[in-house]
């Protein structure tokens with residue numbers, strides 16, 4: 001459920017007409033709903049009620065500080081994967097003891113930053129990383145709390161580019177080697193082993209792969225405890241999918257997920273962390289764009305928008321489906337027609353949808369891409385020298401620009417031409 005509905009014939013973000021935002025900030029832009037963000041966070045939080053837990057929002061999904069503060073004030077922790085994300089989370093007021101640091105390639109500098117600023121735990125992904133982390137911690141007179149990410153070799157049955165839990169993926173250590181790696185970690189004076197981490201992929205629409213992975217984590221917890229490790233925290237990663245196509249059967253809800261977590265792991269009395277990103281932010285955001293031209297091609301009509309693949313890369317990169325709806329609600333009974341919906345970027349991959357049924361649209365009409373809140377703005381680029389598009393946050397009847405559109409000068413003036421050129 002989200003808070004983007006037609007009211008009086010105009011698409012609203014909560015109580016704000018989307019067309020009013022377009023008039024104020026220009027197009028294209030991203031807009032997020034505070035109510036939807038909080039609703040999704042609370043669904044997860046409540047799903048784990050009765051277990052000691054922390055929902056660490058995977059901020060890679062949408063990392064504007066206004067979003068982080070909204071979630072942080074509601075009690076969320078953060079899952080960060082870079083020194084930049086760590087700094088951003090701290091700048092948004094998230095305390096270090098609510099930040100977990102994931103990722104296969106943490107540098108010594110990034111580790112130092114997090115240890116100096118305060119961190120809940122590092123999710124370590126390899127033995128070389130363990131060695132570096134221990135050495136950096138010791139050099140600072142600290143001990144780093146860690147979980148070790150295990151790769152359970154489970155097929156997440158999602159798009160190949162976002163599956164992470166198979167043995168051929170670069171993530172985690174093979175679960176078969178876990179006991180040896182934990183023994184190694186325990187021998188390093190700069191580390192304190194506190195738990196196990198697992199994340200098998202993103203946009204999972206079935207609980208079975210999660211359950212298979214968590215069952216392996218449960219077994220491993222008992223083995224490691226028998227080996228003498230004080231395993232007291234389990235980080236279960238993110239990955240629960242969202243309905244991109246409203247016509248499809250909806251994926252399981254956080255409540256179902258929470259019940260499964262309790263069933264498979266509840267008896268271990270561990271503190272539980274989860275790292276949802278997409279489910280919190282995905283349906284909490286729209287990308288709004290304007291039709292520049294309607295062009296008649298050979299046997300097809302193109303809607304050429306002012307938004308492009310550099311603004312929302314998911315269709316080009318993952319063949320992702322996004323609902324695209326007109327901002328002005330079509331009159332009941334309006335006949336639909338097929339369009340190829342494209343951006344102005346100079347490659348054919350800049351196609352959002354082919355032969356998509358839409359009501360008839362004309363130049364200057366506004367359309368909204370639904371489910372664009374996660375992995376939208378954060379994956380945008382300036383390809384074709386198109387400035388990054390603004391982000392807007394709505395709360396009730398108020399809205400604010402939370403990242404403004406840079407001027408052309410700002411974008412261009414970042415380059416320097418050496419005198420010898």
Ligand code: LLP
Pocket residue numbers: 058061079102103162199201202203237238239240275276277278279314318374375
């Ligand atoms: N934790 C870890 C360690 C992760 O790598 C990820 C996502 C998450 C949590 C959050 O997963 P989520 O709950 O959002 O599924 N750009 C792609 C998705 C990449 C996901 C990367 N890792 C897309 O647009 O579909």
